[in-house]
Amino acid sequence: MNSALGDELRSAWSARSLVWVLTRREVAARHAGTAAGIVWPYLQPLLMVAAYYLVFDVVFGMRLGEGAPARAVGAYLVVGALPWMAFCDAVQRGMTSLIDAGGLLHKNPLPPVLFVTRAVLASAFIYGPLLMLVASVYVPAHGLRPAVLALAPLLALQLLLCLVLAYVLAILAAALRDVVQLVGFVLSVGIYLSPILFPLSLFPENWRWVLWLNPMTALVLGYQQVLLQGAWPPLSVWAVSAAWIAALALALNVLVARSRDQLVDWL
Numbered sequence: 001m002n003s004a005l006g007d008e009l010r011s012a013w014s015a016r017s018l019v020w021v022l023t024r025r026e027v028a029a030r031h032a033g034t035a036a037g038i039v040w041p042y043l044q045p046l047l048m049v050a051a052y053y054l055v056f057d058v059v060f061g062m063r064l065g066e067g068a069p070a071r072a073v074g075a076y077l078v079v080g081a082l083p084w085m086a087f088c089d090a091v092q093r094g095m096t097s098l099i100d101a102g103g104l105l106h107k108n109p110l111p112p113v114l115f116v117t118r119a120v121l122a123s124a125f126i127y128g129p130l131l132m133l134v135a136s137v138y139v140p141a142h143g144l145r146p147a148v149l150a151l152a153p154l155l156a157l158q159l160l161l162c163l164v165l166a167y168v169l170a171i172l173a174a175a176l177r178d179v180v181q182l183v184g185f186v187l188s189v190g191i192y193l194s195p196i197l198f199p200l201s202l203f204p205e206n207w208r209w210v211l212w213l214n215p216m217t218a219l220v221l222g223y224q225q226v227l228l229q230g231a232w233p234p235l236s237v238w239a240v241s242a243a244w245i246a247a248l249a250l251a252l253n254v255l256v257a258r259s260r261d262q263l264v265d266w267l
Contacts, residue, residue, distance in 0.1 A: 004257035005249060008167075011111035019117050026122035041126045045085055049134070052077045075138075079227050080196035080220045082134055086127035087162060087216050088187045093119040094166025095183060098174050102267030112263060116167045124159050131155065135227060142230025150232055154222045157241045161215060164248040171255045174266040190214055195221060215244045 012019060030041045056074035097119040098105070098112055105112060132151075139148050173179040191197060194214045200221065203211060211217045218240035222233035259266075 004260070005253040008111070008113045008256055012113050012117050015111065015114055019114055019121070022114065022118040023121045023125065026118050027125055030122070030126070042130060045082060045127065045130055048085065049078045049082055052081060076199070076224075076228065077197065078134060079138065079223050080194070081191075082127070082131060083158060083220060083223055084191055084194065084196055084216060086123060086131065087158065088190075089127065090120045090123035090159075090162035091166050091169065092184065092187065093123060094162065095169040095173050096180060097166070098170045098263070098267060099177075099180075102264075105264050105267055112170075113167065116170050117163065120159070120163045120166050123162070128155065138227040139230075145230045147226050147230055147232045150222065150226050153238075154219060154226070154233070157238075157245070158216075158219050161219070161241065161245055161248070164245055164252055165215065168248055168252050168255060171252075171259050171263065174263055175259070190216070195224070212240065215241075215248075218244070 027041070053074040056072070056077065094116045097115040101112075101115040104110070105115075135148070135151055169179060169183055173183075193211055194217050195203070195211060200208065200211065218237045222237040222241075225231045225233045225237070
């Protein structure tokens with residue numbers, strides 16, 4: 001790791017108390033002025049996954065074919081859709097975090113990494129408990145197998161992936177505002193280029209490599225292995241996730257080094 005990215009990590013760690021305060025304020029801002037209060041940020045994703053279950057499993061009773069990790073369509077969708085919603089929320093909010101904090105950064109020489117970290121952690125504090133709640137519903141179907149322990153590293157990898165990717169996009173968005181619209185479109189179609197709406201086995205074999213261009217594909221497969229089959233994720237899940245994080249970290253190191261003197265001016 002070169003000095004540019006290393007300096008960012010040290011800045012975030014040395015200001016961890018400030019990050020905690022900023023994160024709490026970010027979470028509070030998401031439900032400010034709502035009648036449901038603190039429940040509202042958690043209620044929205046839960047209503048979405050409940051709708052999947054109600055429509056596909058209760059109303060239509062749809063079932064997947066042989067070879068799928070689950071027969072019930074709604075139960076299958078929930079396992080991939082909730083991590084995807086968490087990913088989109090963290091990346092989108094992290095991407096715009098520097099733009100939103102532009103006025104503050106002009107007045108105070110604070111490390112920009114603090115604001116990206118705040119946005120991603122705030123998202124994790126909302127979706128993390130929801131993911132564990134969903135896991136608690138699925139795990140009993142397989143018993144307390146050792147594979148359930150894989151949830152902790154999967155969640156940690158997703159958090160790290162979101163943080164690195166969001167920071168990369170935050171710098172690019174500061175330099176070129178079109179990045180925000182482009183990434184929004186990519187995220188809206190990204191769910192179709194992942195094994196969330198359909199099992200990997202249903203995708204044409206010659207085109208399955210396209211799914212691996214989505215950084216969440218490996219993690220979604222990992223969640224499905226653990227929650228739907230009670231099995232430890234294969235090595236490919238860990239290897240691909242680590243490769244994505246390493247590649248993004250290298251890109252981030254270059255971007256931080258090259259934008260350090262211009263970033264605040266872009267904002």
